[in-house]
Amino acid sequence: MNGAIQIRRLGNIKTLTVYSTRGGNGKTIASVLIAIAAIKRGIKTVLIDADVEAPSLGNLLNVGNSGPSWIDFLEERINDVNQLITDCNIPGLKVIYSPNPKIGHSFLNSKSQLWWSNALKRSVLAENELHKVGFELVIVDNQAGSSVNSLNNMILADATLMVIRPSAYGVEVSERYYNDMYKFLQGMKNRSDFYLWNQILEPSDGKEKEIMDEFLGVWDKKMQDHGLIGGGRINYNSKLDFELLKDSPDLIEHYQKVESSVNSLLDKILSNS
Helix, strand or coil: CCCCCCCCCCCCCCEEEEECCCCCCCHHHHHHHHHHHHHHCCCCEEEEECCCCCCCHHHHCCCCCCCCCHHHHHCCCCCCHHHHCEECCCCCCEEECCCCCCCCCCCCCCCCHHHHHHHHHHHHHHHHHHHHCCCCEEEEECCCCCCHHHHHHHHHCCEEEEEECCCHHHHHHHHHHHHHHHHHHCCCCCCEEEEEEEEECCCCCHHHHHHHHHHHHHHHHHHHHCCCEEEEEEECCHHHHHHCCCCCCCHHHHHHHCHHHHHHHHHHHHHCC
């Protein structure tokens, strides 16, 4: 795997939540890439689309959206989480999808505090059952931004991965989020939390490279001062943007281009358990 460490043992990290402070940073693609890397190692993996306000896995992975969904389980219309598991267009990867919310209806804002409290209990129940039936790694594609839903999924996880696209505004928002959120989360249970630089633009000359290296270096230190572990870097790939315009994007092809970076990230996640 292009020099990856090839760690197989999962240790204490069995549920990973992938999120970002805003949409467009590539958290869903990152979730899929990590899942591909895991199943290529023989790790039985299920990917949950918990971004219930803007779900995308159903369309991205050609999941048949006619069966029971994650929302059906959270709202107790389905009690057997195994009924939610479905195949997708990536061989060996199992998916639990969320349906698109109704147009003009804000799913998150319509739910009460009691609903979300029960949703967290149901999520923990689902996580335990998924591990019990043999899934070694549960990856949760989380809600972008700050919400009760995103917090629930972070509480649920043994590890979180913050996906960040380099920009002055984006990282400042991320740092504020870390400063507030991790003081709360890191006191709840033993956990490991990571960040990933994603969609890094390729410098065209030495000056641009110097600017990018300085920017990432400054923010690496700040992230790590907050207790987060650097997960590495994935460069911008214009071909992926065009691929995502298709009805059935080939994410395996994109994975092959970033395989080394993704496997290095997975090694870090597994070795920090």
